Amino acid sequence: MTSYRPSDYEMTREERELEQAPKRTKFGVQGWLRWMWRQLTSMRTALILLLLLAVASVPGSVYPQRSADPNGVRLQFDENPELAEVLDSLQLFDVYTSVWFSAIYILLFISLIGCVVPRTQVHWRAMISRPVKTPPNLKRMSAFETQPGGQEELQEAAKILKKQGYRVDLREDSVSAEKGYLKETGNLIFHYALIAVLIAVGVGGGNSYIGQRVLVEGDMFVNNLASYDSFSPGTFYDENSLYPFSMRLDDFQVTYDLRNPANVGTPIDFKASVTVFDENGESQDEVKVNQPLELPGTGIYLMGNxxxxxxxxxxxxxxxxxxxxxxxxxxxxxxxxxxxxxxxxxxxxxxxxxxxxxxxxxxxxxxxxxxxxxxxxxxxxxxxxxxxxxxxxxxxxxxxxxxxxxxxxxxxxxxxxxxxxxxxxxxxxxxxxxxxxxxxxxxxxYAAFDIAHNPGGFWILLSSMIALAGLIASLLIPRRRVWVKAVADEKIEIAALARGDDPRLEDVVSDLGKKLAGGKIGD
Amino acid sequence: MEINLNEQLSQYSLLIVYASMALLAVSFLLSTLHMAQTASAKTESESEQAEGDVLVKTKTESKLMSTASLWVMGAATLLLGIAVTMRGIAAQRVPWANMYEFAISSALVILMIYLMSLYLKEVHFIAPLVSGFSLISLGAATSLFYVEVSTMMPALQSYWLVLHVIVAVLATSFFYIGAALHITYLIRKASWSQGDSNAFQRIFSHFPSAETLDRFAYRFIIIGFVMWSFTLIAGAIWAERAWNRFWGWDTKEVWTFIIWVLYAGYLHAKATRGWTGTRAAYLGLVGFAAVLFNFTIVNLFFEGLHVYSGL
Known part of the structure; x- marks a missing residue:
């Protein structure tokens, strides 16, 4: 049975037994389920699902989407109703909420969980156990050196490696050291944080709302459902929880560029001066593009004029x-x-x-x-x-x-x-x-305002920052094992092995070699 | 808010961009000549093995050519840096608010990152791909995307413009160098480039091993990927401020997402048995093709909120 685990993936004992077990010709229902689960959680499936996700995203940029461009969709129906019917039945105007797009990312996330949870167990066990036994043949490692030395050098090597942040295991005739556990920790955190992002998007979206209102100078807006020109709440949004406030548009100002001949007439600033009335009394404020007015549980955005x-x-x-x-x-x-x-x-x-x-x-x-x-x-x-x-x-x-x-x-x-x-x-x-x-x-x-509330924002930001930190750790921290072994003829062998990409592997071995040789001269 | 655009200064900036292009062309020629010489160097070593000094002479000449090409590239980078700075002063803002400015800033950053990475890694052999691509970018920028300095629309007036876009420029640059290395890797690995029977094969026999090229490409791409992730997050924060939603599947957002997913696929491929090597390299190239598509086709022909080409 071919495994599509990453080449540096450490199997759990059960998995190893499963892989080594003789092929069974008859699969029971359980066997089939297990086989399907293993297929779904394999790295190759994750890769294919990722590529599918990329491809499935493309039509959303080609056809107008109801969520982003409802007028574009209406235009399609006006210009070519028959084609639009067909496109609509394939959900091409709602790509990102369509059945097929959802199926891909849900499968992707199941595959992700199925892959990450066992890896977490493996990683946990690796962190609490001693570094691996020194392999018998160090010459086969990707970085290898040999130089004179003995037990004394082993002690010294253990000290040096410990100082460099390795977890060190001094054995009878060898030292086994490993460092860079943070690489896998980062990798796991990244994937968990992605799940958190998805949950925050879902829960936050359900509790959000967005409404539109056009105000002419002098008009007053009172925050209740009847005052909105249009209002779209999330699935779980409680419409009684609208923050009680009123807002009057006192003045709307547009600044045009009059200085630069080539740009005369280009607007350079839109400013809505408003008076807000809420439980804290009356206050003057302004709303600009890129500078929404933030009230408790409500944001007011300037969208048009x-x-x-x-x-x-x-x-x-x-x-x-x-x-x-x-x-x-x-x-x-x-x-x-x-x-x-x-x-x-x-x-x-x-x-x-x-x-x-x-x-x-x-x-x-x-x-x-x-x-x-x-x-x-x-x-x-x-x-x-x-x-x-x-x-x-x-x-x-x-x-x-x-x-x-x-x-x-x-x-x-x-x-x-x-x-x-x-x-x-x-x-x-x-x-x-x-x-x-x-x-x-x-x-x-007049000014057109969006009045919106999205409680998921903070959690999405937090999870994505954690994901980014995890990503940086997983991609940039090298994970490596170093061994020093005393062999016959008063010699020691130094070897190192990286898991994944490690630009400094050979330097690590030669540096350690030099330090050990130098220590001898110093004595 | 008083902004005084300086059109004269932006015209001088354009002239200096042209000068920088001329130098890039020279650098490109020198580095390709250097390659041609490495091909003939071996021929001479075969036919006139006795005359050791001839070989040494050719080798020195060839080395000189390579060094010269890099120095000329350095000069071109310096000029381009001056031009980009002048453009920023002329417009009184960061010089990356429309397609033209994005293109010249990207070309500058690609050249800078490449020249800096020469100190860390043996990557001089992709010099023609770097000078060539920068030259094409600048050519397209000056002939197709050029717009005079203009005041910036209110939607772009945000400090997020500084951060979100410069990190996108940086990511694009790392992705490009990664792609150049992948192209070289694929050629180096192809069977028709193996051996010693024609000039082409001899040129490539001087290149680092395929494995080394693959490793270098990976390192550039992971840095690009981290930066692209950051751009995506920063863009979402900005969108939440400006458009009251952090993600709305606008065409540009869709393509930013597609690129991120493709490169995520590349990283998974690197850890999947049967997908490392050539397959992963092709995936990396598809990722960069999407970057180019996002910058050109999506900017010019797709409708959406990110209509900032200025054309």
Whole structure:
């Protein structure tokens, strides 16, 4: 039976007996199970599973993933629904939670445990027992020297090796020494720490939550479920344990580069000034990219920003049908932004507006507008106006950032008899047909925040630092055995054997040789 | 936050990069010439064994050539070091925030690590692979990836940029030297490079034994692996600060993970009977291919959060 244990693997007694036992032709159920277990925990299986894991990770970088890029997935379904169906049935949009990916890493971790636990026993036994008996033929070791000497040198060698940190066993006519146990200790710690990382990721993820909320300057956020635009808790997260606090976005500031001609308009800083109200009272703070606001059990992260023009819609009767800041979604680097306004309570008909905002507007020869700078120097709103049924009354949830125009009539815009509306701050315009009017009353900014809690973070970090320390020990500490043996003709043999890679093995032997010879001269 | 970019200085920096490339080309030529001479040296030793001094002369000339190639490489490294520093001063930040800067910094670190390891190990024979690869990296950087100094987007403004990226650069460099040694190892071990019948075989007969090459490669890769693990952890800490999750399977994160797993596979292969030697070496090379893929294809053609190529 071929063993795929590492070449330096020390077998337990049971394993040795098993390997040496004559081949049995008939396997019982137990025999089969044992055989499968040994296959699974073999080094070769671990290697193959590692390679499989690498290969299985690749599709996740090729296809958009629901977890990282849900819009990309939607796009795939829009563009090629049949192919997307097939890809989805193979879980290619959820690679890292898919059955096949999970199967590989679960098998890998079982194999890891099956390999590491017996090795721990072996290592423990090695640490508490005496160094191995001196082998009869030292000439076969990878480093070997012979020089004059006798019992006296053996004593001396034992002393020197002890001082160098070896565990030394002085026997009748030889010295057996070993050092570098920390190599295997590090190796085992590394693998155990990996298991700890996996557990911390699982448990931490189950107890975590992440929510999104968009705040216009002046808006107040109260930390309860109803305040979130979207909220995704982990499996075990208790939604009653949200940390009680409120936060007001006082001011959102963007700093643009105005100094360096090649970079004019590049944002160099986003800063959200906030006021936090919690059990400790009221406090001023700020949230920036790379600099989240940390409250007990909650982190607040700045994820996005944009313009929120203040818009008022009056209906045909002159009553206010809508009024307030509208969140516009940025479409390009110069902050050309798209917004949608819905006024379902307007008379005589519901009103819908699709609007573009240009912070620094410039008219193209074609008559269309474009923004030439991301800050608001020459703000302009253009709007297409629709009347009819907004489709809000049948109870189906609608996207606030999109307008379904199927049951609407365009009364102003490119496809209508009247041109689209154009508004600068302070201006207002009639919606053609006596449906009402729109005014552009002011300009504010908004910020998009992620509010998240991940209790696993600390444990993941701790386990991975321990793993790193273990890895360094296991890769860089040499493990070696050194023997000194008195032989006939007043000679001693010095030999050393490394387990794994050891760049200094020959130096160790010749250094020891020189020290022993030098000691003699000194006497 | 006032940043004054110095475009003139970055132009001078680019000029010095070109000068450094010229020197690297010279170094490459000298080291390949040295190899050619080692091939002919043996021929002469066979045909004119009596004329011992001729042999000695060729050997000295050849040694001179090898030494010269390394000195020229040293000069190229010095110039590149100046160029990279100037680029950093021009941009008023660490010079590794976009693809161009990552490429020139990596080339510099590869050269530095190689020159330093010459003191510790007999690795002068891979000099052409080191100067050649640095030359290609710099060529690609200046012609394909070049961008003028620019202000850094807020997402990159973090001290983690300093740590996370420089360790990635270091790891990449150790992985490259490991890969160069593995290529040499595979050629040295191949049956067609054994013997004494053609110039190619004679060149390789001057190289260290296959086992030595394999061992050297392993040592460079383990250091690279430790550093790659660190980069992975540092990246996760940064991602947790910036994007509120330490791991989100973003394309760049996926490939960092794949590379880590491949090299982990390599290390296991080294301890698995039947997988040591050539198989492990091929696995190491696959690992480095993934590193290159991650830097080029993933940066340029894959979508994700790590869109920092500046192109």
């Amino acid at each position: 944009g313009f929120a023009p203040i818009i008022t819609v009056r209906d045909g009767d002159g009553r206010i049908a809508f009024s307030g800041p509208v969140v516009f979604l940025p479409q390009d680097g110069n902050m050309t932004s798209l917004g949608v306004i819905k006024a379902p309570d307007a008379n005589p008909s519901q009103i819908g507006l699709i609007s573009f905002f240009y912070p620094t507007a410039e008219q193209l020869p074609s008559g269309a507008y474009t923004s030439i700078y991301p800050d608001a120097f020459e703000p302009l709103l253009t709007m297409n106006a629709y009347v009819g049924d907004l489709g809000l009354d049948d109870g189906v949830p609608r996207n606030v950032y999109a307008l379904d125009v199927t049951d609407l009539t365009e009364v102003a815009g490119r496809d209508a008899d009247n041109p689209g509306l154009e508004l600068r701050p302070g201006e207002s315009a009639e919606i053609p047909g006596g449906y009402g009017s729109v005014s552009f009353d002011g300009l504010t900014r």
